[in-house]
Amino acid sequence: MERRTFVKTLGAIGLSTLPTITKGAESKSSPGEEFNAILIDTTLCTGCRTCEEVCLEANGMQEFEMNDSDLEKERDTSTDQLTLINLYENEENEIYVKKQCMHCSQPACASACLTKAMLKTKEGPVIWREDKCMGCRFCMLSCPFDVPKFEYHSANPKIVKCTMCFERQQKGGLPACVENCPSEAIIFGKRTELLTEAKRRIAESPDDYVNHIYGEHEAGGTCVLYLSSVPFEEINFRTNLGNDAYPELTTGFLYSVPLVIILWPPFLLAMRNAMKGKVNNAEEVENE
Amino acid sequence: MSSNELGINIKSTYKFILSELKPKSKIITHFNVIAFIIIAIGAVLIVLRFVKGLGAVTNLSQEYPWGIWIGFDVITGVAFAGGAYSLCFIVYILGDKKYKPIIRVTVLNGFLAYVFYAGALLLDLGKPWNVINPIIGNSFGVSSVMFLVAWHFMLYMLTELVEISPAFAEWLGWRKVRKYLHGLTLGAVILGITLSTLHQSGLGALFLMAKNKIHPLWYSEFIPILFFVSSIFAGLSMVIVEGSISHKVFKNRMSDEVSKSHNSILFGLAKICAVVLYVYLFLKLLLFIHGEHWVHLNSQMGVLWLVEMIGFVALPCVIFTQAFRYRNELWVKIGGIITMLGIILNRLNVSVIAFKWYAADRYFPSWMEIEITLAIIFLEILVLRWIIHRMPILSDSPVWVKNEKH
């Protein structure tokens, strides 16, 4: 949001700002402060898959049939399932990990979307709006977590992903998975509060957790946060994403656009005039 | 302005267009039969695509949201269309008159490439009817690179249309309109070059957020610049190859000026291509060294990268240089073909081959995706041929145009 106004101002002041344009010019304050968020404590999850079930119900996707054999291999969310549990086993224990959209604080998908169909709501959830979307799938290409899914076998396809039950939240409710988790492995709250809570848990029982909250900084911070007893790469989290927000990858390019628009035409004209004297037949070109 | 003021007689224009619609040469030829079959099959598949969804004809998946319709049709096609702005820059800005005879055909080619290849984008959209959303402004996603590229496509098509429109006016015999349109050329050229700079690089910028998904040998924050620079020699190589084909195919439509200048144009273009290829190679090496990519060379992708760099950048660079030095026409053409293949390889590498090189299920286009792509190419060639046979694109402008000057 800040970026947009920045680009506009830049367009307006053009030249005078030239020296201040650097790649990291975006404001460094973290805008995710008051977002609603979810904290998933994988050490509490028992793998009962209630969240999977209630998610299907809440999103009207009951046709999908859950099987006991599902946990045998690692699965990805799909157009049929917005969240699911994967099982990772090591010598000592079984770790169940819930998977869904990370609701990034500065989501790549929303900044990629040219119609604002993908939208970071001010409340925190990242939602998708059918009437805006043109189905270009740029959001899929851009999302660092490969979350958005597309209905390839529909004449009027949708982009499908978890919305953190935005509509339920609007009515004062909780996300279905949070409300129904019998083990309180998923809790809902403001992002800052949840970070404090997560840190408290780590400090209280440092033996049970690795000292890392996944999502605190990853990809610029996400509104879904994870706690784990083992290093996150062992439960197949993407640990190579870096801590910069993904939209920042394109800001350098986007900043330069108004500059090119302002500077190029006069530059080309000047060049043309300069060349006229040099090339003796320029006159003819002109009159053709 | 009434039509009379513009010197347009609607009735006779209408009659003229009707008469021009009739084919001018033999209808049943090998080429036409093949083109017809491919386009007909393509049309059926396109219907299938809209009835059953993208999955019915493409091999796209959740892992690979973009296939060859984007990676080849749009991204490679637009790079090849870069000849138009490059040549406009040389002729109108640098004032090099040598290339003037081929500017119309190049701009026409560029225009049609955008219409057909960027138009192919509509096939790839899940909800193409919503394509108006970012245009009419009910939802501007201005932070989106895609938004920028889409707008620039549209505006650029307009500027190319303006640049080529005097040829249409000459064909229809609209003298006053021609004069008016001709007056817009320089403005259109300058706007066109500006827009091209931005969307040629913008196509590269589309991949900036796919940071961890593109093999490090191809991903770089400088993709936009690489795409821009390579669009220059991509476009000019296209001009070389296409010019050589036209030289044979449209011989009877070619003015003396165009035929006579053919050779000197070829060598001039060879020189420019060599220089820009050299710059590109240098940039690539710089990024390679700076990114400390040595470790990646010892892998399948590393070999592919070396093939692209040595076989399709360094080699054509040398070929163009030598061909220019020894005035060897054939080698200029060979250089052009290799460069074009290299561009296809590069764009497919970024968008498809090096994209999720780690994935278990790799994308490979279905025969239907390839078929529809071919159908679009043939359709474009047919339209191009129709226009060249009728309008003063390669041929001289009508006499009245010359008389009106000075």
Ligand code: SF4
């Ligand atoms: S995880 Fe992907 S889909 Fe979800 S908010 Fe982040 S970028 Fe968007």
Ligand code: SF4
């Ligand atoms: S597919 Fe839809 S939601 Fe995704 S970027 Fe394109 S328009 Fe936006």
